[in-house]
Amino acid sequence: MENVGGLQDRVNSIVWYHTMDLGNGVVTDGFCKTYLGADHLPDFEAKSVLDIGAWDGYYSFLAERAGASRVVAVDHYAWGVDFAKRNPYWVECHEAGVLPDHSRDTTEFWDPDMPGKRGFDIAHEAYASRVEAVVANFATVDPSSLGTFDVVLFLGVLYHLREPLAALEAVRRLTGGVAVIETEALLIPGRDGWSGLEFTAGCYRGYDYSNWFTPTLEALHEMCRAAGFSRVTTMIGAPSPPSPTTAGPVRQTGDWRSEALRIQRGVRRRVGYALHPPLPVPAPPPEPVHYRALVHAYA
Numbered sequence: 001m002e003n004v005g006g007l008q009d010r011v012n013s014i015v016w017y018h019t020m021d022l023g024n025g026v027v028t029d030g031f032c033k034t035y036l037g038a039d040h041l042p043d044f045e046a047k048s049v050l051d052i053g054a055w056d057g058y059y060s061f062l063a064e065r066a067g068a069s070r071v072v073a074v075d076h077y078a079w080g081v082d083f084a085k086r087n088p089y090w091v092e093c094h095e096a097g098v099l100p101d102h103s104r105d106t107t108e109f110w111d112p113d114m115p116g117k118r119g120f121d122i123a124h125e126a127y128a129s130r131v132e133a134v135v136a137n138f139a140t141v142d143p144s145s146l147g148t149f150d151v152v153l154f155l156g157v158l159y160h161l162r163e164p165l166a167a168l169e170a171v172r173r174l175t176g177g178v179a180v181i182e183t184e185a186l187l188i189p190g191r192d193g194w195s196g197l198e199f200t201a202g203c204y205r206g207y208d209y210s211n212w213f214t215p216t217l218e219a220l221h222e223m224c225r226a227a228g229f230s231r232v233t234t235m236i237g238a239p240s241p242p243s244p245t246t247a248g249p250v251r252q253t254g255d256w257r258s259e260a261l262r263i264q265r266g267v268r269r270r271v272g273y274a275l276h277p278p279l280p281v282p283a284p285p286p287e288p289v290h291y292r293a294l295v296h297a298y299a
């Protein structure tokens with residue numbers, strides 16, 4: 001094991017996704033700020049674990065520490081895309097109001113040296129870990145080459161995929177016991193129980209074009225069942241919709257109401273009298289709420 005100063009220098013030389021304590025006071029400064037706790041995760045003791053979309057490997061190493069018999073970390077996108085080169089292109093697209101050409105991620109922005117895997121490799125070495133890293137797209141990898149796992153972690157990946165149902169079918173093929181599925185999710189207040197997907201390719205967060213579909217909790221359950229899971233339990237569900245007094249910024253209703261009144265006045269002016277009493281102005285539709293949902297889906 002190298003000296004602490006050497007490790008700290010290597011840690012400082014890269015951008016981290018996960019915050020991890022590598023020992024001897026060396027802690028990575030990841031930009032992911034929220035983590036699942038033990039109460040949301042299954043027991044890893046003596047289990048085989050597949051961590052899909054592992055990135056720096058926080059959950060892979062956690063499973064290993066918690067006694068997993070075997071841990072495989074699979075990723076390719078965040079490991080191979082050179083974000084320092086690619087992000088300015090996405091900013092340009094955002095400013096020009098056009099959608100990016102995603103195929104460039106796997107051509108000119110792809111770096112076979114896997115710059116995004118350096119964090120995983122540094123942590124792997126610091127922990128003297130036995131976690132096995134596989135560079136692959138889990139959705140297209142030959143399932144027989146990976147096998148099946150007691151626990152499959154599918155955390156923060158679903159909404160990044162263009163074909164969410166096919167992705168869940170691939171997760172199902174790899175799951176022998178339980179799949180832990182965490183995703184960006186959608187709640188439309190007043191439409192409880194609605195099973196739908198929001199399409200966000202046009203980017204709803206700054207210049208991040210990597211989000212495709214955001215499911216409601218009901219859609220997530222139904223997609224899991226359609227993918228072949230036998231039972232799905234909600235571990236983190238939708239938050240209570242914000243009440244008018246605690247809500248943050250609300251949709252501006254001024255334009256909505258004044259437009260309705262303007263049309264009514266115009267009708268009156270044109271025909272000289274009101275055809276009927278002023279129409280009631282409908283309430284504005286409630287703002288959708290985005291949150292992170294977590295389900296356990298059983299094989």
Ligand SMILES: C[S@@+](CC[C@H](N)C(=O)[O-])C[C@H]1O[C@@H](n2cnc3c(N)ncnc32)[C@H](O)[C@@H]1O
Binds near residue numbers: 076078079
């Ligand atoms: C938001 S990060 C989540 C990282 C980690 N699972 C967590 O929850 O902290 C999404 C990860 O999914 C990975 N990913 C996206 N599509 C993938 C695919 N088809 N196969 C494997 N990994 C994928 C990305 O490379 C990235 O590491």
